[in-house]
Amino acid sequence: MAEFEVATGAAALPGDDDRGREAAVRTAFEGLLQIRRLMNADAADPEGVPAEWERRQPVRAVALALEAAGVPPSAVDAEGRRTATGYCLGAAERAGVVRVEWLGPPGSGAGYAAEDALRNCADVLRRLGWDTLEYRGPRRHRYLEVEPPPAGPHRR
Template sequence: MAGVNNTGRPSDGFEAATGDGGIPADDGREAAVRVAFEGLLQIRRLMNTGSTDPEAAPAAWEEHQPVRAVSLALEAAGVRPSAVDTEGHRVATGYRVSAAERSGVVRVEWLGPPGSGAGYAAQEALRECAAVLGRLGWEALEYRGPRGRRFLEVEALP
């Protein structure tokens, strides 16, 4: 599905919402997310053949592109992404997935526009994110950063 990716640049395929792009368009988005997530599960079934539950563990593709994989998992579960406008101002409350300092690890934050109360909702929202990711074989640990801001560090379970 051609379109615009989360950075606002043209894309040749589907891009999961990371929370750093614009508000995803509604027209066909839900179906595209569903198809992309089913594709991810199919990759898991093909790659994790030695597992008793091949869908319960990230495939190598996901481990090499964890920002995309975690973003897709959250979006497919119905968790809403944050969004920014063309000037980079946050305009929607939701998750933001970005690369962490360590390779193979991503950071999930709950962000929103000033005055949105995102900081107050972060603990519960991040626990929901951790539960979604845990069911899919990701380990999500909650931390507090500067000024007590909560975030998750997420990586594939060993």
């Protein structure tokens, strides 16, 4: 069995068929929630606090959370051309922080949809205990920075 690959939106979409992909995402996300329940047993809401695994691999954890919530990933082809509209994740400038953008092919209207789409991404991630802030970069390009809350006593 091949290792499950998250869809970060920065590469080609994983090669699974749609039903197989949905099942794999659902299984991986349930595994993530189980890790949270075990690692955060002392928290009021164990599923609402990112686990240590997520803190060490935040891009993978955020990608899994977004895809499990039904948010589509963007994608690029072998030549690096964007082929799908959706979230695109990468490491931000600060360690442990994930940058979330809403990107699509030229003419897709992704820039116009970014505000609402990123707000939806932020809502999904906040429900799972992540801290999110929206920024505007050059040419008013919107993006989120996402990070786990500070370690220590659980906030929930």
